Amino acid sequence: MQNLQFITHYTEQYGYADAARLALEGGCRWIQLRMKDASPEEWMRTGAEVEALCRRYGATFILDDHVEWVDVLHADGVHLGKSDMPIDEARRLLGQDRIIGGTANTLEDVMLHAVRGADYIGCGPFRFTTTKEKLAPTLGLEGYRRILDGMKKKGISLPLIAIGGITKEDIPALMETGVDGIALSGTILRAGSPTEETRNILRILNVQQS
Numbered sequence: 384m385q386n387l388q389f390i391t392h393y394t395e396q397y398g399y400a401d402a403a404r405l406a407l408e409g410g411c412r413w414i415q416l417r418m419k420d421a422s423p424e425e426w427m428r429t430g431a432e433v434e435a436l437c438r439r440y441g442a443t444f445i446l447d448d449h450v451e452w453v454d455v456l457h458a459d460g461v462h463l464g465k466s467d468m469p470i471d472e473a474r475r476l477l478g479q480d481r482i483i484g485g486t487a488n489t490l491e492d493v494m495l496h497a498v499r500g501a502d503y504i505g506c507g508p509f510r511f512t513t514t515k516e517k518l519a520p521t522l523g524l525e526g527y528r529r530i531l532d533g534m535k536k537k538g539i540s541l542p543l544i545a546i547g548g549i550t551k552e553d554i555p556a557l558m559e560t561g562v563d564g565i566a567l568s569g570t571i572l573r574a575g576s577p578t579e580e581t582r583n584i585l586r587i588l589n590v591q592q593s
């Protein structure tokens with residue numbers, strides 16, 4: 384599993400597919416297409432575009448929320464939160480070969496996802512972010528330490544990626560907590576060059592993991 388997931392977000396400067404392309408050009412190989420409030424037509428059009436980009440770069444392509452479009456858009460999987468389809472139901476529909484990620488804010492969330500058959504956990508938010516509305520309580524570094532320690536004690540070894548308001552400067556300390564990777568949107572999209580920023584972030588991540 385990759386240690387950097389880029390999550391699309393619409394900005395004045397970049398559309399969803401442009402954002403994905405910039406992250407891919409910078410070396411990211413795990414893209415989540417997240418388009419809150421997009422119409423089914425936009426999902427089909429942009430989803431096809433991002434799928435083609437991911438294939439060209441050999442990247443993993445997952446959808447936010449929409450289990451029903453994983454097959455249609457030839458996605459590799461889906462990311463599901465608390466108000467989305469339960470992971471065990473998605474697993475029954477998608478089979479063992481698709482990737483299913485689950486959102487967690489507590490150890491209890493992680494335990495439920497583990498029992499229901501998630502492949503990885505998106506755990507956060509690390510800190511406040513404007514990219515998502517209705518945020519769960521922020522975790523900070525201590526929150527990740529606590530959850531990872533609980534997972535160890537329970538014998539849960541699912542990959543856990545940190546998410547929410549993460550900046551480049553946060554990466555060393557976050558990786559020190561033992562998380563397996565990070566998911567980013569704003570930090571990459573706000574950079575002068577999202578492609579160069581992605582490259583720099585991957586460099587920091589890979590130094591941390593070597």
Ligand SMILES: Cc1ncc(COP(=O)(O)OP(=O)(O)O)c(N)n1
Binds near residue numbers: 466
């Ligand atoms: C990697 C990752 N982690 C968490 C989330 C949040 O998912 P969810 O709680 O369903 O919220 P929305 O993204 O659907 O607004 C995520 N998308 N990706």
Ligand SMILES: Cc1ncsc1CCOP(=O)(O)O
Binds near residue numbers: 507511515549567570
């Ligand atoms: C989708 C999501 N879930 C929790 S925080 C978040 C947004 C992450 O984006 P950013 O890196 O811009 O804070």
Ligand SMILES: [Mg+2]
Binds near residue numbers: 448
């Ligand atoms: Mg969701």
